Amino acid sequence: MGENKNVTATTQFTEISRHYDELMAGVPYRLWVEYVEDILRRINYHPSNVLDAACGTGNASEILAEFGYKVTGVDISPGMIEVAKVKTRMLGEVEYLVQDLAEMYLNRKFDLIVCVFDSLNYITDPDRLQMAIERVSEHLVPDGVFIFDVNTPYALSHGFFNQSNLGSRKYPKYVWSCAYDRPTRICTVTMVFEVLEGKEKRQFTEMHHQRAYEIDELREMVAKAGMQVIDTFHAYTFKKPNRRSDRVFFVARKPSDM
Secondary structure, X not given: OOOOOOXXXXXXXXXXXXXXXXXXXXXXXXXXXXXXXXXXXXXXXXXXXXXXXXXXXXXXXXXXXXOOOEEEEEEOOHHHHHHHHHHHHHHOOOEEEXXXXXXXXXXXXXXXXXXXXXXXXXXXXXXXXXHHHHHHHHOEEEXXXXXXXXXXXXXXXXXXXXXXXXXXXXXXXXXXXXXXXXXXXXEEEEEEEEEEEOOEEEEEEEEEEEEOOOHHHHHHHHHHOOOEEEEEEEOOOOOOOOOOOOEEEEEEEOOOOO
């Protein structure tokens, strides 16, 4: 990206919220949701109402609604939720709320809660992640299912976030560079964006942070929250995770006697 004096620095999911859908235009959201449905068929579970936790701008929420589920979406970012609300007024009927997962309170329960696109990695404090998983459990009906995915320690420690699209003609353009701290297992990603607003180009930087969690560590958190991990998968397959798996899906169930 060329030099541009109109540069700002912000925290994660603030400035990029307005441009997030253009940034993620190539992401196969429908295939992700279809994979979740494949998991549900595999465990012979048929939910009707779904909570999309850390829903972002609602791309997966809208597809879930299109598939016939009654959907609520929550996200910690007011900017992302605002974009989601604008889209749902045009495209469908999804309720969106600003909620921190670690403190979530909706006064209702759901058959299925999904939290995908490595959203839980963004909760870098293990105590806060435990709180978030416990809040998920509190919002599930007995025998309800929680499906989530995470970037693995292998992915975060091997520079998977190092990427750019400077060869593209489309905006936003970006350069991402990451640094992994092994003692804390925190991956810090410096994301430099260039967006086109009208005829003006503008650059800004967001600092994103993810923590690597081990599979056994997450199993223990889920169990402590009163649920049981019934399966784990190497992403988008039904194969068991291996040491080079970059993303792992978890399928957890809340016991019917809770």
